[in-house]
Amino acid sequence: MATQGQVITCKAAVAWEPNKPLVIEDVQVAPPQAGEVRIKILYTALCHTDAYTWSGKDPEGLFPCILGHEAAGVVESVGEGVTEVQPGDHVIPCYQAECKECKFCKSGKTNLCGKVRSATGVGVMMSDRQSRFSVNGKPIYHFMGTSTFSQYTVVHDVSVAKIDPSAPLDKVCLLGCGVPTGLGAVWNTAKVEAGSSVAVFGLGTVGLAVAEGAKAAGASRIIGVDIDSKKFDRAKDFGVTEFVNPKDHDKPIQQVLVDMTDGGVDYSFECIGNVSVMRAALECCHKGWGTSVIVGVAASGQEISTRPFQLVTGRVWKGTAFGGFKSRSQVPWLVEKYMKKVLNSTNSFSPAFLLFAFLPISHGFLLPKGSQEIKVDEYITHSLTLGEINKAFDLMHEGGCLRCVLEVHP
Numbered sequence: 067m068a069t070q071g072q073v074i075t076c077k078a079a080v081a082w083e084p085n086k087p088l089v090i091e092d093v094q095v096a097p098p099q100a101g102e103v104r105i106k107i108l109y110t111a112l113c114h115t116d117a118y119t120w121s122g123k124d125p126e127g128l129f130p131c132i133l134g135h136e137a138a139g140v141v142e143s144v145g146e147g148v149t150e151v152q153p154g155d156h157v158i159p160c161y162q163a164e165c166k167e168c169k170f171c172k173s174g175k176t177n178l179c180g181k182v183r184s185a186t187g188v189g190v191m192m193s194d195r196q197s198r199f200s201v202n203g204k205p206i207y208h209f210m211g212t213s214t215f216s217q218y219t220v221v222h223d224v225s226v227a228k229i230d231p232s233a234p235l236d237k238v239c240l241l242g243c244g245v246p247t248g249l250g251a252v253w254n255t256a257k258v259e260a261g262s263s264v265a266v267f268g269l270g271t272v273g274l275a276v277a278e279g280a281k282a283a284g285a286s287r288i289i290g291v292d293i294d295s296k297k298f299d300r301a302k303d304f305g306v307t308e309f310v311n312p313k314d315h316d317k318p319i320q321q322v323l324v325d326m327t328d329g330g331v332d333y334s335f336e337c338i339g340n341v342s343v344m345r346a347a348l349e350c351c352h353k354g355w356g357t358s359v360i361v362g363v364a365a366s367g368q369e370i371s372t373r374p375f376q377l378v379t380g381r382v383w384k385g386t387a388f389g390g391f392k393s394r395s396q397v398p399w400l401v402e403k404y405m406k407k408v409l410n411s412t413n414s415f416s417p418a419f420l421l422f423a424f425l426p427i428s429h430g431f432l433l434p435k436g437s438q439e440i441k442v443d444e445y446i447t448h449s450l451t452l453g454e455i456n457k458a459f460d461l462m463h464e465g466g467c468l469r470c471v472l473e474v475h476p
């Protein structure tokens with residue numbers, strides 16, 4: 067490869083300061099060092115967590131930085147000792163690493179990994195605590211260990227999922243964050259059972275993926291809660307069966323839901339990042355067993371509260387990161403599930419069917435009946451180029467936008 071071992075100069079969107087428009091710069095990207103992978107990013111989507119860090123409210127936000135964490139691309143080169151991927155492999159960068167060796171990875175209790183988190187939280191690479199990005203000699207911080215708003219990025223090898231090369235990268239880039247987070251919150255974190263009642267607070271991409279996951283799990287009622295009633299029509303396609311707009315009620319929203327469900331829902335999911343709504347989501351759960359999962363990311367300084375009596379009387383409060391999915395092991399499997407949907411939409415019966423039917427077992431866990439396929443295209447409402455990234459951030463704040471995918475090398 068001509069670029070292997072060389073510094074690559076390419077375009078990237080740099081966040082120089084919180085809340086100031088991103089600037090497309092010529093960025094120098096250093097070669098990967100031992101245990102690192104340089105990726106040519108082909109498509110990246112925007113997630114609300116990018117906007118959150120850009121806003122300056124993320125205690126881990128460092129500037130200048132290159133944001134972005136929901137993307138797909140091709141390996142350009144690898145550093146010494148990297149064995150699991152090679153140049154040309156199609157990959158999804160994973161902000162939640164999976165080293166398979168640390169105490170988190172080996173616990174069998176969590177998808178969090180401790181191997182590189184101390185570096186990714188401060189915008190550098192683990193080996194030398196330096197950045198691989200610079201603009202005219204000035205270092206630019208990494209973000210979430212991914213920094214995908216760049217034509218090339220460098221990530222740790224434990225943060226790369228190798229995927230089926232036939233998967234369309236302009237679609238499966240979404241499997242880097244929002245969609246798996248919602249599905250996994252239901253399947254891995256809450257473990258919703260068939261017949262359950264579910265409340266979803268916030269009907270953006272993450273909330274809709276929760277609804278999709280709950281439908282696949284066989285939930286009997288999926289109640290969508292949003293302050294924007296325009297969200298309701300689209301949400302039906304993702305499995306939401308009933309809608310509540312808190313603005314239409316004088317009572318607290320938790321009381322509205324308790325009244326609707328004979329004492330409360332079995333499961334609730336907060337997919338907004340609002341601590342008052344997190345409280346409501348807990349308190350709308352049924353006494354004795356209701357479980358509430360926090361998915362939304364709240365700003366620095368925000369804290370959750372409730373009467374301890376809510377927990378004493380059997381409600382459970384949980385949270386989820388990346389939906390509890392183990393990134394390197396399970397992102398390729400999510401891609402396969404999406405590809406099954408693509409195949410099925412072109413062939414009424416495919417021999418691949420049997421293979422896919424057994425994949426959940428071969429991957430060590432069982433999926434709810436009916437969840438063999440997952441939506442991805444349906445979450446993509448806009449497509450732009452990297453150069454239009456500021457417009458893409460503006461779109462995020464409009465009700466009609468779920469995910470906007472940027473073509474990084476137009």
Ligand SMILES: NC(=O)c1ccc[n+]([C@@H]2O[C@H](COP(=O)([O-])OP(=O)(O)OC[C@H]3O[C@@H](n4cnc5c(N)ncnc54)[C@H](O)[C@@H]3O)[C@@H](O)[C@H]2O)c1
Binds near residue numbers: 118271
């Ligand atoms: N835990 C994780 O691993 C993880 C992963 C991805 C995203 N997130 C977080 O999940 C959250 C949702 O992400 P998204 O991309 O779906 O966001 P989004 O902005 O598209 O969706 C949020 C929805 O909440 C609605 N809303 C806002 N205030 C409300 C209120 N008071 N009551 C009811 N509805 C309200 C909005 O109208 C919108 O439809 C964000 O906080 C994001 O940072 C967390």
Ligand SMILES: N[C@@H](CCC(=O)N[C@@H](CSCO)C(=O)NCC(=O)O)C(=O)O
Binds near residue numbers: 115126363
């Ligand atoms: N720096 C932030 C962390 C926010 C946060 O919780 N991030 C989620 C992923 S959001 C993706 O859109 C996460 O995975 N958390 C676990 C981790 O970061 O290790 C803050 O401090 O608020």
Ligand SMILES: [Zn+2]
Binds near residue numbers: 114115116135136243
């Ligand atoms: Zn995200």
Ligand SMILES: [Zn+2]
Binds near residue numbers: 163166178181
């Ligand atoms: Zn680990």
